Every structure is written in structure tokens, then in C-alpha cells.
Amino acid sequence: MVKNITVVGAGSWGTALAQVLCDNKNQVMLYDLNADIVKDVNENHRNARFFEEVELPSSLRATTDLKEALKEAEFILLSVPTKVIRDVLKTINTQLTHKVVIINASKGIEPGTHKRVSEIVMEEINADYLEAFVALTGPSHAEEVIQRSLTTVTCAATVVDRANEVQKMFTNDYFRVYRVDDLIGVEIGGSIKNVIALAAGILAGLGYGDNPKAALITRGLVEIKRLGVAVGANEETFSGLSGLGDLIVTCTSVHSRNWQAGYKIGNGSNLQEALDSMTMVVEGVRTCQATYEMAQALNIEMPIVETVYEVIFNKLDPREAINQLMSREMKPEFY
């Protein structure tokens, strides 16, 4: 059955997911503050800011008018940087006149509050208008999804039936959605992998090869799992698409914005220079702050996250950072 979906954020991820939904014959409206993007989608069936060569489905519409965008929406798909999510939700809340399902595709944890996006949604959207929350996450770079290249992700929901529905809405011959009953786990895995991806980029920028990359992915996953289990996630979730899967793709792909920012830092830029040279959001920076705070507050050992924090926020020299990690006290691999 045709669904009516409003995608909030016409960046690279929102646009790629909107195309999947259009391919599946849904009615899709993109909402963005950027009037040039909206005009480009409506007039040229393109979003040249992010995908120069791609012709988008002609059924895809876009608007800068949030009220208009929400009028018919049964589902709202969030794909804006997590830094703006709370404010965007506050505005959405003032405009809603009917119940919606909110699907979140953004990845991050809020510094200070340590809230996941599902928790921010519950705080900001009037419960009378929120039918369910669904997280959609996994190894999926927009640059490949927009080419309709094979991709698998997973979803987790506050209402099981809605996870089934979202699976059906998105799944087709190139995009396959699993489901998992662990909202905390998928949100933690999808967010903290970006911090480890910054580290992977730093290593590459310093000229290191595959051995430390494999070590970083493996030990990074241990840290993500430690924190995740401490805040109520199931350990098994981290072996899945939202955990290991997303960690692999973000630590190994040149498409990754977090990897790219890390690479510039490894190459000698400071954080600000690295961010200034990027046009897209680098979520790992804010999530590094949040994860570092959580690790301190919960007394959880996260040496890689702490090291990334020292490099990006306190200007610790990346080579010295690696020396410190490599010379930590010897211990068993599992304890």
C-alpha cells in the first residue's frame, strides 16, 4: 500500500532514502531549509549539491514549508544532523495535527544529556501525536544507495508492528531491511562507530595500513559493546548490521565523512580546519564528546574514544596518541 512519507533533511542521506521510497512507489516529500536544493529537486529532478550526476525520480517533491510538508504525512523520516534534531522536533511538534510514526536515520548522541535520538523524540513530540518511533540504521553510504547499489540495514522500533511496516516500506531488490528488538543497541552502535571511524581516518592520514585498521575495528567494537551493555543494550546487537556492519563500512570506506575528517587530522589539520573543509556533517565529533562524558560518568574503560577525544579537542599529537595506546599496561584480550 502506498505510504505518505515526509523526509526531513534533503542532504545526501535523506535524498538517497527518499529515492528508495519513491522506487517502492510511496508518496514522498523532501523538506529542507535550503531553498536551492528544494528548487533543484522540483525543477530539475536533481540534488546537484550532493549528487551531481544523478537524476532523481520524477515523483519526488520538495518544499521549504514544514507545515505543507507535514500536512499529509503518515511517516516522518529524520535525516538532519543530530545537532539540529531537538530544535527541528520542537518545530515539528508545534505543526502536528495528527498521529505520525517517526523514523530516524540520523546517527548521534547528544552531549551533556547523553540522550539518543529516540529519547529526544519522546521528550519533544507530544505523546498524543507519536504513534511509534523506528530507528533505521546500518552500513549504508548514501553515495552507493543513490546508485541503487546493494545495501542492507536494520531497524528497531518502540512498536514491533511498525518495525515490520518500515521493513516492507524500504525493502526492494537492492535495499534490504532486517529488524532487531533492541532500540538502545542499534542507536548506540550506529552513533559510536563514527568516533572509531574518525580514528580510522587518523590512522590512514598518518600512513598506517591494514593491520592497525583491523585492530581498531576489533578493539573499537569492544568499547562500543562495553558502553552499550552498561546502558541496557543486548550484546548480540553489536555483532549485527548496526554494530560491526556499520563499523566496518565507516572505518574502511572513503565515502565516510567521519573517516575523511579523521584523515585530514592525521595529515596535520586541526579539528576546525578539517571540519571547515567538509560540506557534510561529521557526526563523530559531537558523539565523541558525548561518549567521552558517558564513559567518565559510568566509569567505563574506552581508551580509543578517550584518545580520539584528546586528539580532536585537546590537540594531542596523533603520533603521541598512538604511542600511548600501544604502550598501555599488558592485559588479557578478554576479561
Ligand SMILES: NC(=O)C1=CN([C@@H]2O[C@H](COP(=O)(O)OP(=O)(O)OC[C@H]3O[C@@H](n4cnc5c(N)ncnc54)[C@H](O)[C@@H]3O)[C@@H](O)[C@H]2O)C=CC1
Ligand atoms: N550520508 C550518509 O551516507 C549517511 C548519513 N547518515 C546520517 O544522516 C544524518 C544526515 O547526514 P547527511 O545526509 O550525510 O548530512 P548532510 O550534511 O548531507 O545533509 C544535511 C541536510 O540537513 C539540512 N538541514 C540542516 N539543518 C536543518 C534544519 N534545521 N531543518 C531542515 N533541514 C536542515 C541541510 O540543509 C542538509 O541538506 C547524519 O546524522 C548522518 O550521520 C546515516 C547513514 C548514512
Ligand SMILES: O=C(CO)COP(=O)(O)O
Ligand atoms: O553512517 C554512515 C554509513 O553507514 C555514514 O557515515 P559517515 O557519516 O561517516 O559518512
